[in-house]
Amino acid sequence: MAKFYITTPIYYINAVPHIGHAYTTIVADVFARWHRLRGEDVFFLTGLDENSVKTVQAAKEQGFTDIQAYADSLAKLWIEAWKLLGISYDDFVRTTQERHRRNVYELFKRIKERGDIYKGVYEGLYCEGCEAYITEDELVDGKCPLHQKKPKRVREENYFFKLSKYRDKILGHIESNPGFIQPEARRNEVVSFIKGGLKDVSITRPKIEWGIKTPDDPTQTIWVWFDALCNYLLPQDYWPADIHFIAKDILRFHCIVWPGMLLSAGYELPKRIFAHGFLTVERKKISKSLGNVIDPAYLVEKYSADVLRYFLIREVSFGQDGDFSERSLRTRLNDELADVLGNFVHRVLTFTRDRFGGEVPEGKLDKKFEAETHERVQKIEQLLEKLKVSQALEELMTIAKRGNEYFQSCKPWEAIKSEPEKAASCLLNCANLVKVLCVALAPFMPSTSANLAKQLGVKVTSWEQARQFDLKPGHQIGKPSVIFTKVEANNLGSKVR
Numbered sequence: 001m002a003k004f005y006i007t008t009p010i011y012y013i014n015a016v017p018h019i020g021h022a023y024t025t026i027v028a029d030v031f032a033r034w035h036r037l038r039g040e041d042v043f044f045l046t047g048l049d050e051n052s053v054k055t056v057q058a059a060k061e062q063g064f065t066d067i068q069a070y071a072d073s074l075a076k077l078w079i080e081a082w083k084l085l086g087i088s089y090d091d092f093v094r095t096t097q098e099r100h101r102r103n104v105y106e107l108f109k110r111i112k113e114r115g116d117i118y119k120g121v122y123e124g125l126y127c128e129g130c131e132a133y134i135t136e137d138e139l140v141d142g143k144c145p146l147h148q149k150k151p152k153r154v155r156e157e158n159y160f161f162k163l164s165k166y167r168d169k170i171l172g173h174i175e176s177n178p179g180f181i182q183p184e185a186r187r188n189e190v191v192s193f194i195k196g197g198l199k200d201v202s203i204t205r206p207k208i209e210w211g212i213k214t215p216d217d218p219t220q221t222i223w224v225w226f227d228a229l230c231n232y233l234l235p236q237d238y239w240p241a242d243i244h245f246i247a248k249d250i251l252r253f254h255c256i257v258w259p260g261m262l263l264s265a266g267y268e269l270p271k272r273i274f275a276h277g278f279l280t281v282e283r284k285k286i287s288k289s290l291g292n293v294i295d296p297a298y299l300v301e302k303y304s305a306d307v308l309r310y311f312l313i314r315e316v317s318f319g320q321d322g323d324f325s326e327r328s329l330r331t332r333l334n335d336e337l338a339d340v341l342g343n344f345v346h347r348v349l350t351f352t353r354d355r356f357g358g359e360v361p362e363g364k365l366d367k368k369f370e371a372e373t374h375e376r377v378q379k380i381e382q383l384l385e386k387l388k389v390s391q392a393l394e395e396l397m398t399i400a401k402r403g404n405e406y407f408q409s410c411k412p413w414e415a416i417k418s419e420p421e422k423a424a425s426c427l428l429n430c431a432n433l434v435k436v437l438c439v440a441l442a443p444f445m446p447s448t449s450a451n452l453a454k455q456l457g458v459k460v461t462s463w464e465q466a467r468q469f470d471l472k473p474g475h476q477i478g479k480p481s482v483i484f485t486k487v488e489a490n491n492l493g494s495k496v497r
């Protein structure tokens with residue numbers, strides 16, 4: 001059985017997730033579900049990066065003296081959020097777990113045995129927001145442009161990793177594997193960064209209490225990025241990862257430092273790294289100080305997880321920056337989900353119930369319509385193969401749109417009187433289209449797909465089912481009910497934390 005190993009970044013726990021974190025995790029979930037549905041042996045890993053100074057700062061701010069107790073309470077909230085969003089991860093790693101520490105030690109040991117670790121002095125700037133060293137020329141007005149914070153000036157005796165030794169190998173790998181870093185703009189960014197000169201990186205820090213101590217030298221703590229990246233090796237049997245999903249903010253760690261560590265330790269490199277863009281809220285950076293940090297739980301409660309999943313994937317062209325606004329979410333819910341998808345399936349199911357006693361009628365399969373649908377499903381597959389997830393969802397919606405047109409042009413409510421066979425055939429074909437939609441929706445909107453499956457009286461077990469019009473006359477459907485309810489403009493709110 002083909003294996004498919006997919007990851008998200010492991011997130012910092014200085015706060016609960018916001019829609020930016022939800023976005024990456026939802027996209028990864030869509031792919032995990034799609035590959036499972038295709039019968040592959042999928043492993044989907046997500047988790048938390050807990051060994052950061054940010055954890056300590058947040059714990060203190062919230063009055064915790066026991067940092068681990070703070071980490072445990074935050075982990076609970078992250079796990080709850082992913083449950084609400086229907087995230088089907090196979091394992092959830094926390095870097096304070098013993099299994100993770102062992103993993104980090106193993107990698108450290110291998111790299112050390114290679115002769116790639118040496119002691120040196122680091123003198124310069126450290127941004128606690130990035131959890132990374134930063135150079136003078138990266139600063140804007142003396143601050144880290146990403147975190148709007150002044151970095152700390154440090155002079156530290158650390159252990160360094162000979163990253164520069166792997167410069168040519170990393171560059172060679174990127175250049176001979178065009179799909180390794182995606183999208184292309186990110187790949188170019190990495191290439192030019194490497195060409196600009198690659199320095200060794202410091203991989204331990206002195207005087208840091210919270211974190212994993214360096215093997216054989218407890219005065220040093222392992223740099224949180226070295227520590228965190230090791231999480232991906234946790235399911236050893238699944239390595240190399242088929243895709244690391246990240247956003248553009250952590251590109252260099254994943255595309256330069258991580259490959260360097262793996263090459264040194266003698267592991268294969270991940271197959272693909274996809275760095276998507278950044279989400280803003282109402283065109284503004286998501287930030288606590290701006291008060292626009294939207295809790296996904298609020299949106300789930302108000303609109304449902306599937307509506308949020310649909311919105312984020314459909315709205316943001318995967319790879320580009322995108323914007324979140326509740327107004328646009330409502331427009332997509334009302335105009336696309338309710339008016340197109342919901343309307344089509346509801347018309348078909350209620351007509352079948354009211355006019356055919358809930359049985360898919362006897363009729364003629366429309367081969368042309370079936371072939372055209374099949375082509376669209378194939379297009380969805382091709383798009384998903386290329387990680388073009390927003391276009392894949394768009395294509396899926398054209399199937400529903402086409403269904404509405406088909407129903408409208410057959411006019412079964414009229415035909416039932418004068419040409420009952422025509423009405424019956426229309427419903428046979430439309431019921432099959434509803435089944436195709438139900439299967440194709442499963443990776444994107446799992447609850448909606450399950451709900452539709454129940455209404456249709458089918459079980460979704462394989463993506464193959466999306467390719468066939470195999471719902472037979474006489475098939476008994478379940479009880480139809482509305483799948484999407486519109487939300488009116490005056491019901492707009494903006495609960496933020």
Ligand code: MSP
Binds near residue numbers: 019020023278
């Ligand atoms: N802990 C590190 C990652 C270690 S992975 C070995 C970290 N954590 S983070 O909490 O800051 O998460 C960064 C990631 O969260 C981004 O790469 C992206 O996946 C997601 N996002 C956070 N804010 C986002 C937006 N505003 N928009 C889109 N994605 C965002 O970095």
